[in-house]
Amino acid sequence: MNPLFSLLPAIVGTVVDGQVTQNRTIPNESVGAINESYSAKHTAQRAERQVKILEANLAKTMMICESLWELLAERTGLTEQELYQKILEVDIRDDVQDNKNQRKATQCPKCQRTVSARHAACLYCGEVIDQSIFNLS
Numbered sequence: 001m002n003p004l005f006s007l008l009p010a011i012v013g014t015v016v017d018g019q020v021t022q023n024r025t026i027p028n029e030s031v032g033a034i035n036e037s038y039s040a041k042h043t044a045q046r047a048e049r050q051v052k053i054l055e056a057n058l059a060k061t062m063m064i065c066e067s068l069w070e071l072l073a074e075r076t077g078l079t080e081q082e083l084y085q086k087i088l089e090v091d092i093r094d095d096v097q098d099n100k101n102q103r104k105a106t107q108c109p110k111c112q113r114t115v116s117a118r119h120a121a122c123l124y125c126g127e128v129i130d131q132s133i134f135n136l137s
């Protein structure tokens with residue numbers, strides 16, 4: 001809830017052509033609904049901004065990958081067939097061919113507890129589980 005709305009009086013005017021024409025009391029339930037509406041709108045706007053940032057970052061990442069691949073192919077002679085073969089190899093590391101390499105939960109080698117794939121280190125003992133730079137957590 002936006003704290004500003006909780007400070008507003010429950011009486012508002014109807015504005016027509018820039019003039020307040022009448023005042024009326026807004027029931028408390030409506031004030032709550034207005035607060036929720038404002039909060040939902042704010043959350044949606046924030047999510048929209050975050051999606052735009054992610055889209056821009058993804059487009060930039062795709063361009064960098066394409067550039068790196070072209071440099072690599074030009075300088076080493078690697079072929080797209082070899083690239084596709086490597087992509088398939090990485091894809092099935094998680095035992096599922098789905099265009100993703102999702103790491104699975106694993107057992108900590110030090111304390112034997114289960115460590116989520118989202119964490120690069122054990123939350124219980126700090127043992128580093130995954131040192132890959134491609135771990136997104």
Ligand SMILES: [Zn+2]
Nearest residue numbers: 108111122125
């Ligand atoms: Zn551990």
